[in-house]
Amino acid sequence: MEKATQIFGLRAIIEAINSGDTIEKVFLQKGLRGDLFKQLEQTARKNRISISYVPVEKLNKLSDKNHQGAIATLSPIAYQDLETIALQVVESGKNPLFLLLDEITDVRNFGAIIRTAECAGVHAIIVGKQGAAPINGDTVKTSAGAVFKIPICKVDHIKDAVFMLQSMDIVVVAATEKTDSSIYDIDLKVPAAIIMGSEGRGINPSILKLVNHKAKLPLLGDIESLNVSVACGALLYEAVRQRM
Structure with a gap:
C-alpha cells in the first residue's frame, strides 16, 4: 500500500473525514477503546465509510508510523455524483x-x-x-x-x-x-x-x-x-x- 494514500491517528482521520477528503476505508485496531475512538467510529459510519477491525500486527504491516490504532486509506480520485x-x-x-x-x-x-x-x-x-x-x-x-x-x-x-x-x-x-x-x-x-x-x-x-x-x-x-x-x-x- 502506498504511504502517500494513508492518514494516521484517530484525530487526524476524524478531521480528514470532516474536511471532505475522499476516504476509501478506515482500519481500526481490535479492542481499542476511548472517547476519540468512539468519535471516529461514529464519524465514519455517519459518512458511510467502510470500517475494518484488525489486529495491531495488520496496522503495523500497513505502516511503521505512530498510527494510534487507526489508519485510513485515501482515494486518488474524487467520486462523481x-x-x-x-x-x-x-x-x-x-x-x-x-x-x-x-x-x-x-x-x-x-x-x-x-x-x-x-x-x-x-x-x-x-x-x-x-x-x-x-x-x-x-x-x-x-x-x-x-x-x-x-x-x-x-x-x-x-x-x-x-x-x-x-x-x-x-x-x-x-x-x-x-x-x-x-x-x-x-x-x-x-x-x-x-x-x-x-x-x-x-x-x-x-x-x-x-x-x-x-x-x-x-x-x-x-x-x-x-x-x-x-x-x-x-x-x-x-x-x-x-x-x-
Missing part, C-alpha cells in the same frame, strides 16, 4: 452506456475493467460504498491511468443506481450464468447499463430481480467461467459492435 453524470449524458444527446460493478473486490480486476470501460466509451462506472475494491496504486497502474479519465460514481446501494437508471429509460442488463439468454440476442443499441458481479458470488440475487435483461457469454470449453475483467470486456465490446 451519479444523478448529475447521468443527466449530463442524457441531455447531451449521447447514447448512454453505463457499467455497474456489484462488489468487484480484486484491485487488479477493477483496474483492468476501468481501462476497458474507458476504451469502450462507457460514460461512467458505478460501484457501491460497501464491498467494492479500493482505488489504490495497483488499481491506477492496472487501469493504465484510465481511472483519471472516466467518471466513477459511488452509491449507497447498487439497487439505488438500477432504479435511477431505469427511471431515465436506461435498460439494465445483468451478466449472469443464471439465464438461457445470450448477450448476442440482447439489443444494446438502446440506452443501456451492464452489471458485472463479484468474482466469487456473481450478482446479488436481489439485484437480479430488478434488471430488464439477464445475459451470458457462450462458454465452449471445459472451464465454467471467465475472469470478470475478461467477461466485462467481451460484453462491453458487444455493445460497441452493435452501436457502430
Whole structure:
C-alpha cells in the first residue's frame, strides 16, 4: 500500500473525514477503546465509510508510523455524483452506456475493467460504498491511468443506481450464468447499463430481480467461467459492435 494514500491517528482521520477528503476505508485496531475512538467510529459510519477491525500486527504491516490504532486509506480520485453524470449524458444527446460493478473486490480486476470501460466509451462506472475494491496504486497502474479519465460514481446501494437508471429509460442488463439468454440476442443499441458481479458470488440475487435483461457469454470449453475483467470486456465490446 502506498504511504502517500494513508492518514494516521484517530484525530487526524476524524478531521480528514470532516474536511471532505475522499476516504476509501478506515482500519481500526481490535479492542481499542476511548472517547476519540468512539468519535471516529461514529464519524465514519455517519459518512458511510467502510470500517475494518484488525489486529495491531495488520496496522503495523500497513505502516511503521505512530498510527494510534487507526489508519485510513485515501482515494486518488474524487467520486462523481451519479444523478448529475447521468443527466449530463442524457441531455447531451449521447447514447448512454453505463457499467455497474456489484462488489468487484480484486484491485487488479477493477483496474483492468476501468481501462476497458474507458476504451469502450462507457460514460461512467458505478460501484457501491460497501464491498467494492479500493482505488489504490495497483488499481491506477492496472487501469493504465484510465481511472483519471472516466467518471466513477459511488452509491449507497447498487439497487439505488438500477432504479435511477431505469427511471431515465436506461435498460439494465445483468451478466449472469443464471439465464438461457445470450448477450448476442440482447439489443444494446438502446440506452443501456451492464452489471458485472463479484468474482466469487456473481450478482446479488436481489439485484437480479430488478434488471430488464439477464445475459451470458457462450462458454465452449471445459472451464465454467471467465475472469470478470475478461467477461466485462467481451460484453462491453458487444455493445460497441452493435452501436457502430
